[in-house]
């Protein structure tokens with residue numbers, strides 16, 4: 081695993097501007113199977129009708145970045161209702177046509193997350209809220225961490241059995257998964273969620289590279305780990321927590337092992353550039369903020 085990363089404030093901020101302006105010239109489409117690098121960009125924990133300023137700040141970033149948008153759960157506070165989703169629509173709705181969402185716990189405040197499925201239609205996948213798609217040369221899996229609403233997330237659950245079958249049917253060189261609740265998090269509000277371990281185990285067994293989550297309202301990046309939280313440079317999965325979509329900020333707690341980057345005062349989006357055999361990550365902050373995190377990883 082080669083790893084280069086830097087988080088300098090001034091230099092990285094300039095890099096962010098350069099990247100944004102060069103993206104503007106690119107076309108949005110990254111058809112499956114293309115050798116062109118594909119872009120996946122987004123965050124979770126997004127729009128609150130009582131204060132949309134954070135969601136507006138991240139929506140402005142997305143408008144400048146071509147690629148597929150990942151909305152990583154808790155899109156519409158407080159209850160994922162039709163009215164709450166109308167507030168989401170005022171901001172991230174501007175990139176809805178290229179958004180592939182994952183549901184969060186707030187979407188399931190509404191029975192069966194029905195307003196969420198009604199709003200996104202086919203883009204949200206089947207009613208279980210988990211599905212997969214191809215992006216460039218990568219296989220992308222979207223999961224539902226609201227286990228109690230879908231019959232559990234244990235090793236024998238319908239979702240984990242679907243995940244294992246999906247990964248077996250798509251033996252791509254590079255695989256990324258995103259869903260709402262992280263297995264590993266140093267966030268003070270939630271922290272680690274061991275209920276997610278069977279999902280992690282299935283992805284680890286299939287040699288997946290990257291997992292993106294939200295739920296804790298901060299940014300965090302971990303070094304590649306195994307599902308038990310052990311450092312694993314050979315086969316480990318790199319996890320990002322990107323609960324920075326605009327809802328609010330919450331402080332970090334004591335750092336969990338292998339946590340390499342943290343920030344709890346900046347809204348922003350994670351941009352992943354997915355190449356054949358490798359990926360670049362870049363946290364892009366809202367206008368006026370300087371926190372950055374970027375680097376490169378290789379597929380297993």
Ligand SMILES: [Zn+2]
Pocket residue numbers: 153154184185186260294295296
């Ligand atoms: Zn949540």
